[in-house]
Amino acid sequence: MQASPLGILCGIVLITGLAGGRVAVGAETGLVVEPARVQLRGLDSRAQVIVTAREADGRDVDATAEAVYSSEDERIARAAPGGEIAPVADGKTRIRITRGGRTATVDVEVAGTAVDRPVHFASEVVPILGKFGCNSGGCHGKATGQNGFRLSLLGFDPRFDHDAIVHESRGRRIVVGSPGAGLLLLKPTGRLPHGGGKKFEVGSPEYRTIERWIAQGARFASGRERVLTKLEVAPARRTTASGAHHQLRVVATFDDGEVADVTRLAQYQSNAEDLAVVDAAGRVEAGSGVGEAAIMARFGDRVAVARVVVPHARPDRDWAEPASDNLIDPHVFRKLRELGLRPSEPCTDAEFIRRASLDLRGMLPTSAEVAAFEADSAPRKRERLVDRYLDGPEYADYFAMKWSAILRNKRNFGDQSMNGSFAFHAWIRQAIAENLPYDEFVARIVAARGDAAHNPAVVWYRQVNTLESRVDDTAQLFLGMRIQCARCHHHPFERWSQADYYGFASLFSRIGVKPGLDPLTPRIYLLAAGMSNNPATGRTEPPKPLGAPAFENLPPDRDPRVELASWMRRADNPFFAPALVNRYWKHFFGRGLVEPEDDMRSSNPPSNPELLDALAADFVAHRFDLRRLVRHIATSKAYDRSSLPNESNAEDRRNFARFYARRLPAEVLLDAVDVVAGTTENFRGLPKGFRAVQLPDDGFDSQFLDTFGRPKRESVCECERSDEANLSQTLLLLNSGEIQSKLANRSGRATRFAEDTRSDAEKVDELYRIAYGREPLSEERAICVELLDKRRAEGLLRQGYEDLIWTLINTKEFLFNR
Amino acid sequence: MWTIDGDSYRSCDGISRRGFLRVGSLGLSGLALPDLLRLRAQAAAPSPAAKSTAVIQIVLSGGPTQIDTFDPKPDAPREFKGEFSTIETRLPGVRFSELLPRCANALDKMALVRSLAHQTSDHLAGTHWIMTAFNSTQQQARKNERPSVGAVAAKMRGAGAPGVPPYVSMGNGFLGSNYVGGAYLGPGFNPFTFNGDPSGNLRARDLDPPSGLSLDRLDDRKTLLARLDRINRARDVSGTMDGLDRFAQQAYEMVTGPAAREALDLSDEDPRLRDRYGRNRLGQSCLLARRLVEAGVTFVTLSDGNWDHHGQIFSLCRAQVPPLDAAVATLVEDLHDRGLADRVLVLVWGEFGRTPRITGNGRDHWPGSMFALLAGGGLKMGQVVGSTTRKGESPAERPLRPEHVIRTVYHVLGIDPNHEFRNESGRPMPILNQADVIRELI
Numbered sequence A: 001m002q003a004s005p006l007g008i009l010c011g012i013v014l015i016t017g018l019a020g021g022r023v024a025v026g027a028e029t030g031l032v033v034e035p036a037r038v039q040l041r042g043l044d045s046r047a048q049v050i051v052t053a054r055e056a057d058g059r060d061v062d063a064t065a066e067a068v069y070s071s072e073d074e075r076i077a078r079a080a081p082g083g084e085i086a087p088v089a090d091g092k093t094r095i096r097i098t099r100g101g102r103t104a105t106v107d108v109e110v111a112g113t114a115v116d117r118p119v120h121f122a123s124e125v126v127p128i129l130g131k132f133g134c135n136s137g138g139c140h141g142k143a144t145g146q147n148g149f150r151l152s153l154l155g156f157d158p159r160f161d162h163d164a165i166v167h168e169s170r171g172r173r174i175v176v177g178s179p180g181a182g183l184l185l186l187k188p189t190g191r192l193p194h195g196g197g198k199k200f201e202v203g204s205p206e207y208r209t210i211e212r213w214i215a216q217g218a219r220f221a222s223g224r225e226r227v228l229t230k231l232e233v234a235p236a237r238r239t240t241a242s243g244a245h246h247q248l249r250v251v252a253t254f255d256d257g258e259v260a261d262v263t264r265l266a267q268y269q270s271n272a273e274d275l276a277v278v279d280a281a282g283r284v285e286a287g288s289g290v291g292e293a294a295i296m297a298r299f300g301d302r303v304a305v306a307r308v309v310v311p312h313a314r315p316d317r318d319w320a321e322p323a324s325d326n327l328i329d330p331h332v333f334r335k336l337r338e339l340g341l342r343p344s345e346p347c348t349d350a351e352f353i354r355r356a357s358l359d360l361r362g363m364l365p366t367s368a369e370v371a372a373f374e375a376d377s378a379p380r381k382r383e384r385l386v387d388r389y390l391d392g393p394e395y396a397d398y399f400a401m402k403w404s405a406i407l408r409n410k411r412n413f414g415d416q417s418m419n420g421s422f423a424f425h426a427w428i429r430q431a432i433a434e435n436l437p438y439d440e441f442v443a444r445i446v447a448a449r450g451d452a453a454h455n456p457a458v459v460w461y462r463q464v465n466t467l468e469s470r471v472d473d474t475a476q477l478f479l480g481m482r483i484q485c486a487r488c489h490h491h492p493f494e495r496w497s498q499a500d501y502y503g504f505a506s507l508f509s510r511i512g513v514k515p516g517l518d519p520l521t522p523r524i525y526l527l528a529a530g531m532s533n534n535p536a537t538g539r540t541e542p543p544k545p546l547g548a549p550a551f552e553n554l555p556p557d558r559d560p561r562v563e564l565a566s567w568m569r570r571a572d573n574p575f576f577a578p579a580l581v582n583r584y585w586k587h588f589f590g591r592g593l594v595e596p597e598d599d600m601r602s603s604n605p606p607s608n609p610e611l612l613d614a615l616a617a618d619f620v621a622h623r624f625d626l627r628r629l630v631r632h633i634a635t636s637k638a639y640d641r642s643s644l645p646n647e648s649n650a651e652d653r654r655n656f657a658r659f660y661a662r663r664l665p666a667e668v669l670l671d672a673v674d675v676v677a678g679t680t681e682n683f684r685g686l687p688k689g690f691r692a693v694q695l696p697d698d699g700f701d702s703q704f705l706d707t708f709g710r711p712k713r714e715s716v717c718e719c720e721r722s723d724e725a726n727l728s729q730t731l732l733l734l735n736s737g738e739i740q741s742k743l744a745n746r747s748g749r750a751t752r753f754a755e756d757t758r759s760d761a762e763k764v765d766e767l768y769r770i771a772y773g774r775e776p777l778s779e780e781r782a783i784c785v786e787l788l789d790k791r792r793a794e795g796l797l798r799q800g801y802e803d804l805i806w807t808l809i810n811t812k813e814f815l816f817n818r
Numbered sequence B: 001m002w003t004i005d006g007d008s009y010r011s012c013d014g015i016s017r018r019g020f021l022r023v024g025s026l027g028l029s030g031l032a033l034p035d036l037l038r039l040r041a042q043a044a045a046p047s048p049a050a051k052s053t054a055v056i057q058i059v060l061s062g063g064p065t066q067i068d069t070f071d072p073k074p075d076a077p078r079e080f081k082g083e084f085s086t087i088e089t090r091l092p093g094v095r096f097s098e099l100l101p102r103c104a105n106a107l108d109k110m111a112l113v114r115s116l117a118h119q120t121s122d123h124l125a126g127t128h129w130i131m132t133a134f135n136s137t138q139q140q141a142r143k144n145e146r147p148s149v150g151a152v153a154a155k156m157r158g159a160g161a162p163g164v165p166p167y168v169s170m171g172n173g174f175l176g177s178n179y180v181g182g183a184y185l186g187p188g189f190n191p192f193t194f195n196g197d198p199s200g201n202l203r204a205r206d207l208d209p210p211s212g213l214s215l216d217r218l219d220d221r222k223t224l225l226a227r228l229d230r231i232n233r234a235r236d237v238s239g240t241m242d243g244l245d246r247f248a249q250q251a252y253e254m255v256t257g258p259a260a261r262e263a264l265d266l267s268d269e270d271p272r273l274r275d276r277y278g279r280n281r282l283g284q285s286c287l288l289a290r291r292l293v294e295a296g297v298t299f300v301t302l303s304d305g306n307w308d309h310h311g312q313i314f315s316l317c318r319a320q321v322p323p324l325d326a327a328v329a330t331l332v333e334d335l336h337d338r339g340l341a342d343r344v345l346v347l348v349w350g351e352f353g354r355t356p357r358i359t360g361n362g363r364d365h366w367p368g369s370m371f372a373l374l375a376g377g378g379l380k381m382g383q384v385v386g387s388t389t390r391k392g393e394s395p396a397e398r399p400l401r402p403e404h405v406i407r408t409v410y411h412v413l414g415i416d417p418n419h420e421f422r423n424e425s426g427r428p429m430p431i432l433n434q435a436d437v438i439r440e441l442i
Helices: A121-131 A158-166 A205-215 A328-339 A349-361 A367-375 A381-391 A393-406 A418-433 A438-446 A456-463 A467-479 A498-506 A560-568 A576-589 A609-621 A626-634 A666-677 A703-707 A727-735 A737-743 A749-755 A760-772 A778-793 A797-810 B033-044 B101-105 B123-132 B149-157 B215-231 B240-256 B258-264 B271-277 B281-295 B313-337 B402-413
Strands: A012-016 A022-026 A031-034 A037-041 A050-054 A060-062 A068-071 A077-080 A084-087 A091-099 A102-111 A228-234 A237-239 A245-247 A249-254 A259-261 A267-270 A276-278 A283-286 A291-299 A302-310 A412-415 A511-515 A522-526 A532-534 A539-541 B054-060 B086-088 B095-097 B111-116 B167-171 B192-194 B299-304 B344-349 B370-376 B383-385 B395-397 B420-422 B428-430
Touching: A031 A091, A031 A102, A037 A084, A037 A259, A050 A091, A050 A245, A060 A237, A060 A245, A068 A077, A077 A091, A084 A102, A121 A158, A121 A205, A228 A291, A228 A302, A249 A291, A267 A276, A276 A291, A283 A302, A302 A328, A328 A609, A349 A367, A349 A381, A349 A393, A349 A626, A367 A760, A381 A393, A381 A626, A393 A418, A418 A456, A438 A456, A438 A467, A438 A560, A438 A576, A456 A522, A467 A498, A467 A560, A467 A576, A498 A532, A498 A539, A576 A609, A576 A626, A609 A626, A666 A703, A666 A737, A666 A749, A666 A760, A666 A797, A703 A727, A727 A737, A727 A797, A727 B240, A737 A797, A749 A760, A749 A797, A760 A778, A760 A797, A778 A797, A778 B215, A797 B215, B054 B123, B054 B149, B054 B281, B054 B313, B054 B402, B086 B101, B101 B313, B111 B395, B111 B402, B123 B149, B123 B402, B149 B167, B149 B299, B149 B402, B167 B281, B215 B240, B240 B258, B258 B281, B271 B281, B271 B313, B281 B299, B281 B313, B313 B344, B313 B370, B344 B402, B370 B402
Parallel strands: A037 A102, A237 A302, B054 B299, B054 B344, B111 B383, B167 B192, B167 B299
Antiparallel strands: A012 A022, A022 A031, A031 A050, A050 A060, A068 A091, A077 A084, A091 A102, A228 A249, A245 A283, A249 A259, A267 A291, A276 A283, A291 A302, A511 A522, A532 A539, B086 B095, B111 B370, B344 B370, B420 B428
């Protein structure tokens, strides 16, 4: 964050801040207080101020906790350490705030302390139940409730909650005539045994709010029900050094005009706890990581997000940005400079070709390819390599595998269903080979009609065969949205309600299914009518895309799925293009700009928003050209960083300051093992030499692939592909007959090398070129030859080569794409 | 065989959480693999306070009859009470079927829950329920939708000693090995499955490397790998690679080290003790289970036989109950004799009970009343919790569900019953729905 040195200004400058207050800059003091004016309504209201010290070097440092607060008139209002202001009686006063010899003031106006202000159940009582976790999924909010008392999850259904509190349990929960005597106040204050423990004190503001609400008759609404229209959190973005703190302030605006400080009642959650954690009072502590975190503040049915930038403790900005005309690079390197992270050096040519070949083709480069690439002295050879790979059939093989998994292409009815799954795979592969624009690819799947014999894309509807899975898969796969939560309750971290969910479901409510030519593969046709029922209201919802107007009154011959596809490919669709570019970014970098890649929501923002926007905009502007996108990514200077860290970026895991080494996917690893061992797999029913990456569906038993995390294609989540190391994998490589039989195969490499008349050293060199794409170091060569000598002396040279090949495929250098 | 290669630890795992690497207790933050491995390594580090308890769960697959075993109804009408007479037990007024003299005599070291019930009479759903604490949402789910209790134990507790797996599943029960997997915890928490018959010729050879590969060669490979990897240490930056080292170390220890091999070798057990367990698959499996928890395994699931006695129930009980009686009683006594009773919990149950009323010459599925036998684990023994009605049709006192038993198992294991994991879609998934510990046992 660059800030200009502080100018000397006179007096107080008012800057527009959050609703509910303007920012006072006591500029000559260098102390900034937000808001400048506090209005408190009623004795149970509170207001949080944020105090920022503007340092001489222009940095803003939070001083809310350290500042000293004093009220000019304690009979009107008091200020607690930490900057929370509480009313005492109606009137006006000022709070003086001092810090390091600098002073600022806040005007406070208190009103309504003498009147019994009506308490709103939904906007004042329910948030208390939320703040203390009463309505959380682990407690009374779960579907079965807790100890007979059930609340709506996270308070998204205040009417339900009101009914549960007021009408259930024979009135034991509240006693209007004696507000403190009902279970609702006895249990959380620990005056009766409570499984959830003591939650708040008798006489606390929360207690008094509930007490007054009960005394007022425990009504759902006094007069008109008011609606929360806006939720804001400040500071919206703040740079905070590792280990330092800053205070948040949350303000709610209601449609009756009230603007309330709800800092005390909001709930907070960090999306990256290594970067920043937040406590119940909205105080953020920057952690040990480096990067940008998002703190979600939730109040009512709204969320607001504050960003926290945590730079490196010893920032290194003294490096030159690599020359690049790639749209990605300025964004990545600007971010690294802001965070003070020095990028790693470029990788070597040998490393680059291995990396690019693994990521674009799912296979190791041959030793001849490596040699030719290293010898190539023409300019832009890395870009030409990427282009060549993109034009090759292996690119289509590999990305067809990727898409087949998340499109859940499965032989789910045994071998009889193979026709469909093979045809769908071939269709996907063809689309990738032809570089079918992505919007068209998706439209043909989502709006697929007819018979698999003529249109294999309908096979998607065979696997994704329930309304819920169609809704969930479409949202998660193509829009990056996990909306499953909204099937049963309002989404806890997003704006999606059950109305949104069932409106989206109505897009899929007119799908008719008949047996097709192949009895196990459906024929998909359009029903004349059909909408989904919203269980929250009991009414049907018109078909409606997410966050867009409904398609009202569609005629019987208009397929809502076609309308959906048209909405997806609109240039202003906020979800479709970002979801895909983020998914592809992750393919190449091992981590999405939004992570997980299919959980894009305001409370989980991208680590580099400008980069995601730029990539998405380019993707839209160039007609959803996947190859162009891949080319951009794979030829960026960000992608060709070495995986070797430097002092500055060793801990970086999210800003792409270096290449993050990651394990080879199961299929790629199996093929690579076969290459080194000089063997081939025999997949049932397929010709010899078929690679694991080319398998058209899931119907090929392989203990190896399962152990190394081949997805079972049972969910739309790419996370189903496990990249988690586990003991079973190590045991398989260490001790299985499967591996040993490859090594000992009589036509395999160990046998051939044992009979080959070249020197052991030459053969070791060749093994290194095959497995790693490089020559061995002399030390490595010596170690390998030493083993071979020992085995030769024992008369077991072939076994010596088996041991050597086993060792190479078990090294980290082999198991990782780096 | 416990061939620790690819063929044998296959299990019916659910959709795994896979690479979706998060730790439930850490909220929404996406932890990278290295973070996770580091956390797991920290979690795995033995802390002085770490509990060393273990569980041996014996699943009588198919749904064991309660009236003909642990909850006889001698006063019920003839079409209910069945053929067997009853005998006294160590506890005054508590009677067992005549087929269970050894357990009757050891009841002071056991606690019997008679008032258990749930709501599904489907083998698969019932098994899912007792293995995971949740009914399955899909009929006939092939794999568990939630992590099995053993997988949770593997994740939260790990193994108690190096060189042994945290979680072992064995036995030949007709459904008992169906729902042993880790579901969204990932395949790393599936059990090591052991399908051999320890009453047969089970020896340490089952841990041997594949044919033609001596331990010496394995050792050479390991040394070579360490030397070559060390040269490239500079690349080992992400922490991901460190995790592999640890797994490799564990794997070597299992294959080359003595712990697992010795645990599997029953030959050094006193032949008279082996006789007491019973020279049959169940008896020797119980003995093996004891050796496994002694060696550091945290959770053993042993699934037994076919207890789905729709017909010929009395003759089948005459054949199957006495070996069960001997195996369970000996296991409990043996754990006592070795001072392990406070550390090791034995749990014997099935997916449901059987109809109190005899139909034809058998009994059908009956989730309305079923039993669970518990022993050890530091719980209060020598008692019967709850009772069923006169004809045994439903709980009369202290109605309990399988969740209460599992809550008690978590209590013994020191696992927070409110812990939540996250599934593939990031949804918090509690390991248990609301259920109190069975307070009589504490």
